[in-house]
Amino acid sequence: MAHELSLLAHIAKIASGQSAAFPRVLLGPGDDCAAIATPRGDTLLLTVDQVIQGRHAPSPSRGWTSLNNAVDHLSRDELLNLYARKAVARSISDIAAMGGEPWCGLCSAALPADFPPDASRVLADAIHHWGQLWSCPIVGGDLAAFAPAHDGPLLISLSVIGLSHGSPVTRAGARVGDKVFVTGTIGGSLLANGLGRHLTFEPRVREGAFLRRELGPDLHAMIDVSDGLGLDASRLATASNVGIHLHAAQIPLSPGVREVAHAISDGEDYELLFCAPHAPASLGDTPITCIGEVVSGAGVALLGPGGQTLDVSKAGWEH
Ligand SMILES: [Mg+2]
Structure with missing residues (x-):
């Protein structure tokens, strides 16, 4: 949908008073999930x-x-x-x-x-x-x-x-100085015939729960990469009011994928992108790679090997 971003912004605006009117709404539209409090204190x-x-x-x-x-x-x-x-x-x-x-x-x-x-x-x-x-x-x-x-x-x-189990990990907690990590590999999820990993990916439930347990309050922000690494990193950066630098050479590309700029706008990787001061190198078969850092400012810049930068805040698929 061509106007997805502006429609999402409109929805966030009309829902912005929800938590005041209904305190059970801990988190309304704008994150990966809404969060609702039950009378017994569960989320x-x-x-x-x-x-x-x-x-x-x-x-x-x-x-x-x-x-x-x-x-x-x-x-x-x-x-x-x-x-x-x-x-x-x-x-x-x-x-x-x-x-x-x-x-x-x-x-x-x-x-x-x-x-x-x-x-x-x-x-x-x-x-x-x-x-x-x-x-x-x-x-x-x-x-x-x-x-x-x-x-x-x-x-x-x-x-x-x-x-x-405890407070949800939102997109909004990234801090300047955090490192940016991603699980698995990025790019090439959609093959020319319409098939591909976007239909067969394994949702990273085990990894999300593990990171939460392992890092505790150090797991500052997280999002799943559904629309493209650039676009989703930019959503996280905007929600956290920070900027993100990604290093092209560090981005783990899926087999057969050559171009970083292409991979980060492919989307439908369904990997976890998260910000924390540190992270383990892997969880079982799932690699965890440091791909950048959180900086002051706004937007997402891709840093090339020669020091060149590319604004990739919009590198993704609006649909
Ligand atoms: Mg999501």
């Missing part, structure tokens, strides 16, 4: 995300009624499984970005008018499967089909409720 994390056919996942080349070769050699049902996986994983990734634990989810879907009933069952089974796998049971939802005269693409909306 719930709430998030919702969509997967829209043709936008967040490729369309089957022969439509949903044909079982074979939906994309390349992937069958229709294999493709539906990837839709379901991504829908669940995207929302869980937002819980991970706050250092939280997924607790349960709700799913609603809008189906194309000619969507076959057996495909609906495959989709429902797959959403249930991925929820179970990531300890996030899908406990309800809603299903509707487009009217033939007003048909639309397959659309899955997935809400997840999480638990925060």
Whole structure:
């Protein structure tokens, strides 16, 4: 969406009085999740995300009624499984970005008018499967089909409720002098045929919880990289009222990715970007790399090996 950033700013503005009117709203729109206080003192994390056919996942080349070769050699049902996986994983990734634990989810879907009933069952089974796998049971939802005269693409909306053990880790706490770290590797998540790691990534729940435990109050700010390392780093910098310097040579590129400038605007990496004075070098198989530092000022600058700088605050995908 071309105007996503200005719309998000507008929503943040109209919601800015919420916490005063409803003290249970600890955190409204503008972070990876909202945070809500319960009367017993727990903190719930709430998030919702969509997967829209043709936008967040490729369309089957022969439509949903044909079982074979939906994309390349992937069958229709294999493709539906990837839709379901991504829908669940995207929302869980937002819980991970706050250092939280997924607790349960709700799913609603809008189906194309000619969507076959057996495909609906495959989709429902797959959403249930991925929820179970990531300890996030899908406990309800809603299903509707487009009217033939007003048909639309397959659309899955997935809400997840999480638990925060202590204060949620927001985007707003980065301090000048912090180092900037990222889990995993960056770039190349979307292949030319529409498939790729953006459909098969592992949400970094374990890593988010580990960082929170390991670093405690030193974990100052965190976000998941959904729209591009440059754009998401800039969101974190803006929320924290600081600037960020990224070092091009230190950014861990995914296999086959050559250009840093391209990688940081690719998006859909779903890695965790966080700011802290220090961090462990890895968690199991997941590398953790220092890619820059927090500085005074604003925006995100990419520093090249020759000392040249590039403003990458807008390097990402608005959608
Ligand atoms: Mg996010």
